[in-house]
Amino acid sequence: MSSSRGRPSNSSVDPLVIGRVIGDVLDPFTSSVCMRVVYGNNNIQEVINCCELRPSQIINKPRVQVGGHDLRTFYTLIMVDPDAPSPCNPSEREYLHWLVTNIPGTTEANFGEEVVAYQSPRPTAGIHRIVFVLFRQSGRQNVHVPGWRQNFNTRDFAEFYNLGLPVSALYFTSKR
Amino acid sequence: MASSKIVTTNTDLPRDSSSSSSPLSSAAATSSSSSSYFLLHDQNLHYYSSSSMVMDDLLNSIYTTATTTTSHPSNPSSSPPPPPKTVDDVWKDMILTHSHRDSPHHHNHHPFEEMTLEAFLSKNGAVTDDDLTAVPSLHNHHPVAHQFPPVPAVEGSSSSAAEPFANGIDAAVAAGVPAPSSSSGGGGGGGGGGGGGGAAAVAKGKRRAVEEPVDKATLQKQRRMIKNRESAARSRERKQAYTTDLESNVQQLEIENARLLSEEVPLIIYILLHIIA
Secondary structure (H helix, E strand, O other), X not given: OOOOOOOOOOOOXXXXXXXXXXXXXXXXOOOOOOEEEEEXXXXXXXOOOOEEOOHHHHOOOXXXXXXXXXXXXXXXXXXXXXXXXXXXXXXXXXXXXXXXXXXXXXXXXXXXXXXXXXXXXOOOOOEEEEEEEEEEOOOOOOOOOOOOOOOOOHHHHHHHOOOOOOOEEEEEEEEO | OHHHHHHHHHOHHXXXXXXXXXXXXXXXXXXXXXXXXXXXXXXXXXXXXXXHHHHXXXXXXXHHHHHOXXXXXXXXXXXXXXXXXXXXXXHHHHHHHHHHHHHHHOOOOOOHHHHHHHHXXXXXXXXXXXXXXXXXXXXXXXXXXXXXXXXXXXXXXXXXXXXXXXXXXXXHHHHHOOOOOOOOOHHHXXXXXXXXXXXXXXXXXXXXXXXXXXXXXXXXXXXXXXHHHXXXXXXXXXXXXXXHXXXXXXXXXXXXXXXXXXXXXXXXXXXXXXXXX
């Protein structure tokens, strides 16, 4: 149901490009793995690109379903806020909210290793984009815990751990 | 384009000197762009746009440059005697004076206006050269905004009649600077603030006590406007991204729905057959 369902991204109509996620956070890529992000238990909110969620809806970590075909392929999930502390002055770009590695394919994020615990986004100023990025790992990995959440760089992280281009990405917006 | 239009009107002027109204009206009918081109490049004219006196000055300057290249008109409102030259000679003289003035000040094309204005004012002794040397530093940093900042500095010591022109330029900086920088994010904000700061710094050098509160207010207004434009652009992007994503989702869901429906009917038939049989 989400648009990151194995379709090659057409840059002229890709919401990730229009919303400048590709550019500010990621390099252009072709989506090859499905990813579904669902918040809430009673009041279910499935994340589609650029939908707006209230901070009260995103207090607890969502269910992230990872596609792929193989249980032996591992994936890394990164959740960042590139508009911290405010979109017109993103001095803390990107703020790392969640980092999970070694997620087995076809399963969910809670089957992986939570390197950085989920922290609920609490935007103070402006409307923030919150981005979920999925990378395919070449094998099981041991990732060093980043010292702090601010000024995380997804591109550098992917390069350092040889993750290559993303296989899926999704983002929503949130404001106070 | 400008040259051809001026030539056609000039053919009227030398031959018909007695009736001054018809060549003026025909000259006034030419495009304002061609008239402003000559308006700004002629050293004898004032730099106000679109006044009726301007057309008189334009035509008088055509006559005077035909006769003497560097003389000032003694009385702009008097009608000069018709020159004994042809149209081509007049045109050649104007080209010569223009190119002669142009070679020492050859910057890029568009800021012709303030370069010749500076030259004009410095020639007439209104501005000294050390005022002019303060200006080129702005040219390097802000090629977009530098059309405007040099003008208030150069104009600082001119007569009070020039004051509204300088204030108009300040407003033009406010309007002109954010426009090019509207789409770029932080860089646009920095460039707009820098351009506004440059204009403010230059203007401050000339008029200190009176202009400072106005400059701060305009600076803040500019920053506010730039920020507002950026956030407006961001919200348009968000809207567009959301709708395109929704549309693609709808399309996918429709396909899946059609597929499921097409599979549903044979499935029901199969079940019914198994129940019946």
